[in-house]
Every structure is written in C-alpha cells, then in structure tokens.
Amino acid sequence: MKTKLSIAILTSLLALSPAAHANFSVNVGAINVNPDNDGSKINEAPTLGLKGDSDTQLGITVDYAFNDQWVLELIAATPFSHDVEGTGGLAGNKIADIKHLPPSLVAQYHFLDSSYALRPFVGVGINYTTFFDEQPSAALKATLGTNDVEVKLDDSFGFVAQVGANYKIDEKWGLHAMVSIMDIDTDAIVYANGAKALTSTVSLDPVVAMFGLKYSF
Template structure:
C-alpha cells in the first residue's frame, strides 16, 4: 500500500502531459541520499545511539512548466536501502536495515529566458518519506536476547529546499543537476517478543544530490 504512493504521484503529474507535451521534461540519472551524520540518541539509554549510512539509486524527476520561469517538479527514485549502525556505546554494532521512498514535490523558479542553454533554478516544497521492509540485525537480536525482534519506522512529512541547473544540448536533450536538503525525521521503535523495547527519534535530514540527462517533449 505504501509503495504505491509515489507511483500515484508520478501518474498524477504524468496525466498533465496530455494537456501540453511541450511543457513536460523528464530527468533520469544517479541520485544520492546522504543522511546527516549526527547521532540519534536512544530514549531509554542516552549514552547509546545510531546512525544511518548513505545510498545511491536511479533517480527520476518530472518537470511541468507552468510558464517560462515557474516549474513544478516531482522527485522520485528506485527504493533507497540504508544500513543502520550503532554509535556511542553501540559503536561497531549493526542495528538493522531499512528501505524508503522519498517522493518530493517542489515549486521551482528558473532564472533567465526560455531559450537560454543554461538555466539555474531554486526550489522549495514538501517531502513525504515512506519507510518499509525494516529488518532487525542479528547483533540487535543478540543484545535483546531474542530472535523475535521487529524494527519499525514511522513515515515522515517535512519541507525540502533545492538548487540546481538545466543545460540544453539541443532542442530535446540536455543535462540536469540538483542538490536538495530534506527534513526527514522518524520515530523508530524496536519490539522484542511483541513488547516495545526501545524508541529512537531518528534524524535523517539528508542532502540529496542528482546528476543525469534531461529530455524535453
């Protein structure tokens, strides 16, 4: 159910292409999510903490031009997978692995004129991050003394800010690059034998960078 949300958002924006194909562009390339390096503290044991590593996936962003300067962009990607590792008193321990989809809708202002080859832009919008397929590690199971361990992360809703550029190679093809900051925070809960054992306020707050090719219809 959760995995269908980003597909639905993509479908909604693609539906507008029937109104004006010339206003639609698709950017495809490598996209990296690099979470904040700050350690997230475990509520029940503040001397213990965890951190989330980065991941690179296939990024797909869809631009719909409202006019020569204002654009709506939907950022999507194949699912990101992150290892969650222990920090502080848990240094060296694996906590688990989580996957997520971070569909983000932004309003952008593009500088210059429609015919310019190089068009820098700035943007701001809303991110909704969907966590799924959370897996507790064997290290965490050993610490809790049971193999019946579940790791759950709540979905996140937050703001996003962006800077980037488009560079036209010809009428249809071009290059696309962007860097975004996304406010992604989640409450993580660990259940042992069906009972909540740990809670963590996970601050991911990643810098998201993408570089790829652009095709304008």
C-alpha cells in the first residue's frame, strides 16, 4: 500500500514539475512610442487635426514561459510625454502636453527551440492606456481667450500585434528586441471656463519599439 502511495505521489510531482519550474525573465531597455497621427480630427473637421511627437523611456517587460514555445509578456514603462500640436489649419500651434502609460499583456509564440541562440517570436494581446497630467499650452489659452482651460483625454483599451526576437548570450543573459503596433484611440475634450470648447477623436495607434537586456531566472 505504501509503495503504491509513494508511486502515486512521485507521479503527481513529475506531472507538476513543469509548473513548479516556471521560467520567468525580465527585459530592461529603451522603449520608444511613435504615434501614427493620421486619424486625429478636431470637431470632425477634415482640415483641423492633432499630432503627437515620439518619446523614448525606460521599458521593463516581464515574461512567463508556459513551455518552450508559449510565453506571456507584460509590457510596462516609465511615463511617456508628448507635445500635441495642430495640423492642417492649426499647423505650428502647440495645443497641450500630455503624459500616458500604456501597459500591455501579450501572448507570444516563439519559433525554433531553446537550443537556438536566436529565437524570433510573434505575439498578440491587449493594451490599456491611461492619460494624465494634461497641460494646455499658452497658445491654446490665448486662442480661447482665458487661462481657465482644461484638457482631458479618456483612457483607452485596444489590441496589440507584435514581432521580435531574443538572443541568448548564456543561460541567464541575453538580448531582447521587439516592435509592436498598438491600437490607442481616445476622445479629447478641451474645456474653457468650465464649458466644452473643442472635441477631438485622437487615434495615436503608435509603433512601439524596444531594445534591451534580458535576464532569465
């Protein structure tokens, strides 16, 4: 009876061993957000639009490997800052400064196997972007004729598509590179003296690129 119980326990432990030895890794490096800007219009006017500049921050991603092929990645970074300027009839006019955080969760499929040093991957996932610390420009305040101006951007949910590669230097250290396209759409509202003055649907849809070091536990 004891022998059968011991065999059963050993079998259970062997079955659980992949989960017990889950592979975690952390990637740290430079991450750049470059907005697309093509779809941002003010008050639905085709000749008035907005664009944001690119920004590079410290990127940190955490990977959890379910097995040799499937990995779940959490993408995070220090806050991104963008100057928002007008386009079309508003070209050359700074509208606001904004900050945002776009954490994303991506399921990746890694090609080849762990014996290869260079392993490309593809991924799809979801993104949540939160905007904060929106600051109207002096030019916008002058245009609206008041210093009582607020700019508000709604938070956004969207999809993520990703390609990239990892290069293994040794069992612990490596290099990590990825490029993602994020679906980030938000409604921007400008208030003057507490009343709604301008509205805009902003489609950032940025290309996000990261390169850095990888450390596996």
